[in-house]
Amino acid sequence: MTDRKEFRDLAEPERAHEAIASLDLSPEPESVALTEARGRVLAERFDAERDVPGFDRASMDGFAVKARDTFGADEADPTVLDLVGEVHAGTEPDVEVGEGEAVEISTGAVMPPGADAVVMVERTDYVDRDDGTGVEIRTAVAPGDHTMLAGADIAAGQRALGPGTRLTAREIGLLSALGVDEVPVRGTPRVGIISTGDELVRPGNPLSDEAGQIYDVNSYTIAAAVEEAGGDPVLYPHAGDDYEEMERLLLEASEECDLVLSSGSTSASAVDVIYRVIESRGELLLHGVAVKPGKPMLIGRFPDSAYVGLPGYPVSALTIFRAFVAPAIREAAGLPAPATATVDARMATEERYGEGRMRLMPTGLVEDEHGRTLAYPVDKGSGATTSLVEADGVVTVHPDTAYLAEGEEVSVRLFSPDVRPPSVLGVGEDDPALSRLLDSLDSPRYLPFGSREGLRRLRNGVPDFAVATGEAEPRSDERASGDAASDAESRSPSTGTELASYVREWGLIVPPDNPDDIEGLADLVDRDLRFINRGTNSGLRTTLGNAVADLAEERETTRHELVESITGFELTVKAHESPARKVAAGTADAGLGLRSTADELDLGFVPLGEERVRILVNPNREEKAGVEELAAALDSTLVGVLEGLSGVRP
């Protein structure tokens, strides 16, 4: 029963929904103070037990009168009534209004006996008379004018709020009007979270010096997602794949919680252990669901709680949680799905599928020039954490769907109800000046995938802007017709409209004080030095390639021959700082990088040249608000940003 092959017999997603729906996650109702009731859900119906207001009252400052005494009064022909007293809010009237009499009254005060209307103060004046004070009334009022009858707002016995009502500011207002200070509400499901995996370390603690440990991501992502779904997350210690420990933790959590989630382990052995614990101490309802990602999902129950096992990769775990578990938690809490939980979008690009399994495709969102939402697939492999912040949600692709066309309508289930498309989306070269510039924008998204990828995506029309490097100064016409493809692309008018550009100094980053006395590219070719390059999408690498080609021309040899002589030319790393950090760590003698990076990390620098960084805008999006904000930021802060960094100039 517990061997891995079981997982090949996958349940349809619909069965997983049914299995989770069959679990009981609902906690007991509870009573909370009115001040803590916002966002909660009424457990029972609420009828008014008193009239609101409890008495007939004035709804204006003015004078309480018998309406018939004012008949015919107007500005030209006012009536004068005897002023016989006053009533303030909060006190019982000690005076009665007789014929020809008026009582001064403030808003909210009890209507004195005998009065049936209020004349607002603006239409009156005091008059001194021999026989006492009078009040001049310059308008006629009808019975009931500027008064509010007892129970007019809500009357005793009336249905005030139904069971299941979510309490927002307005319902809290009604409850307070009724004098309610304790509110019976649906309980909040307690959700225990157990991350499994010997390699996990809690954030805030140091990782071991030996390789192999990573920080726990799922405990925190899932805890936040549980809160978003209306549950109360409880973090338990990590469990390895020891049976006794796992059993103890799972049972402890199941006694304390309405639902236990395990997540974090991607290894079959830990899943096997959980599997065995549930089989012996609870009931396993389902294992393995025909959905990508999320195949290794488990659904079961312990005597005191429900259980769901989530896949280990963060994006997969959050995706499966949102698709299968969050609805059950909301249901148990009595909460509706948030209105912003899904958005309609159109595919920005086409997408093809091979597999006959339901697919939950991580999807990024971008708004087009008309404010319409476009969706594009984000796929870094589900092991990546950052695709969490590069993607906004998930599109469910049916097993029979082999193809999503560009422009096709899709529904995107957002990772959180508060997720929204970025104000502006850029793709391209990883650059420190650009990175600082982005700080002044409101919710930008920038994917530092390199100049080449930036230009490719800009041509496909997905991002708002691309950032690409090229020659610092325009080449002569002769060189411009050369074969440096990505450089030619960056200057092709069809690719984008140049919004701004600046120049950055590049070269070799070396240890402090350049202990190997590296003077230039030739040293990498001629000497036995460990070099670290950037990836092929990086514009900086293209610039280095051009420099190698120039050196080859000079030496009358081939570029290929020189490249073969550089130890590590093919050893690429992801981020612009990564080669420098390898140099700082002593695992390389030189790395490709920028002067600003060398200065930032207190390393040595051997300058090799300058290149121009260009910010190119999607021509259709020039009037999009986020692009205009980017343009304004470039106008106002680019000079300041460049002054704060070394080796850059306009």
Add this chain to the structure above:
Amino acid sequence: MTDRKEFRDLAEPERAHEAIASLDLSPEPESVALTEARGRVLAERFDAERDVPGFDRASMDGFAVKARDTFGADEADPTVLDLVGEVHAGTEPDVEVGEGEAVEISTGAVMPPGADAVVMVERTDYVDRDDGTGVEIRTAVAPGDHTMLAGADIAAGQRALGPGTRLTAREIGLLSALGVDEVPVRGTPRVGIISTGDELVRPGNPLSDEAGQIYDVNSYTIAAAVEEAGGDPVLYPHAGDDYEEMERLLLEASEECDLVLSSGSTSASAVDVIYRVIESRGELLLHGVAVKPGKPMLIGRFPDSAYVGLPGYPVSALTIFRAFVAPAIREAAGLPAPATATVDARMATEERYGEGRMRLMPTGLVEDEHGRTLAYPVDKGSGATTSLVEADGVVTVHPDTAYLAEGEEVSVRLFSPDVRPPSVLGVGEDDPALSRLLDSLDSPRYLPFGSREGLRRLRNGVPDFAVATGEAEPRSDERASGDAASDAESRSPSTGTELASYVREWGLIVPPDNPDDIEGLADLVDRDLRFINRGTNSGLRTTLGNAVADLAEERETTRHELVESITGFELTVKAHESPARKVAAGTADAGLGLRSTADELDLGFVPLGEERVRILVNPNREEKAGVEELAAALDSTLVGVLEGLSGVRP
């Protein structure tokens, strides 16, 4: 400076927005634990300080190999490699992969030196050989397959999250991957709330036996709205209109908070006191804004905090808060406006305006048969608390707008981001059986405005259903052609489709054991008894009117004559239980009502007849989900509801 006339010089709404924007509400940034960071806003940009993952790792369970050793391997022609060890997640490898060798590896484990790819376990098998264990590889892999390089997720030095990023589950995942457990976030603005008015009592405390006191509504409504806007509300004690006390409270709040709100007082005198305190201890920027409601708004500052005075009526206070103050709190907290803060709708009816002042019109929402949102004005006078729950938000009507046409598009600013249109909207007779029925529906809204108003609105096409009373059994044709207008209406097929009906017993509710020995209507006419009627919109009152007409016919006199002889016939109260409650309180000898109400309140009952309650559906909305839910509830629970009440039958 402090006389009331100042308020006649009203500022344009735009100036009020500017004055509030000029106040500084922003608290200092703070540091919170990762587990408390959800919903908060990053105070500064976050660059990765480490590679994630920190090492090259396997992304599948399987065998780490040199890719070139697998070239050519397939199901038909597998390759066998020597198994030289294993690596588990969380441990540093103690083995190297040489040519022709493989190491067993679990997902997430460090790639052993020498290996450059992983073969997934499904494409392998163990083989026992004389020279030790081997592994059969049935597929070729390329370098990098099923591995994730160090920093592939996010690399040290890369920009991870920008300042101003709102932290949802996904950003919390990224922060935990980076090992961050304390997050620098924007502070939460503290907002002090002072309700003014001597008449106010805190919910949970008894009201005085003397008339005049009411429960404080604004403190709680505004506190909830402050939370919704991202602020931290602090409730201060009530203030009367004593200068010293008001000064002490305002200064205390201003020292402890970023913003002080006063609300609750509608009387000019308390506003005058606040006015004087601000003038002497702070600075008054603006008083009185040309917007309805909300004219008496004050904007100012104390040395340590900002100040805004809200109008006193709950709907006005919440409306002004949402329009003017909430945006400033969100801005100070760094939060965007919620995506659900406004909805687009079409006017369900036309609406005319007289005044040349900007108007914030309380608006209810209902969905039509196509799921489109319709808006209708809700106007009970801003003193009403229940219009808070009858309205969903506010439409801003420009001073120049004299007319909103039916079907015209409007933008509705919701009272809370969580507000949504009711699943079904009904208007009509107030009835206990119906009220119980509604409990089984998901978020219904029912406005108990009486049969007549229900039918009128149903004809206007706004609600989904109306509830109206009429004769218990169809009258003879002769009677049906009579002049009982509202009864004829209820049977007009054009008004609505009858979904269900039931019969309720009505009569006179009298004190227990009927001390006055009332036997019927004739006693009210002939004796000096204090009677309480229902309002003219009530179907029950129409039924009573018909019975009086019958009695008049019998006595060969006019209906008018009999009505004149009933003390209190014109004394109407709002809710169906109100007459009974007056009887119970001893302020009336008999009240119009239902047998079920008399039984519920342990009162006596003198039966006068039966009437039929009809549930009539808007013919266009029969297929709306909420209406179908209502129909299903009527089918399944009506009988049970009727069995639980006295004096009703199908």
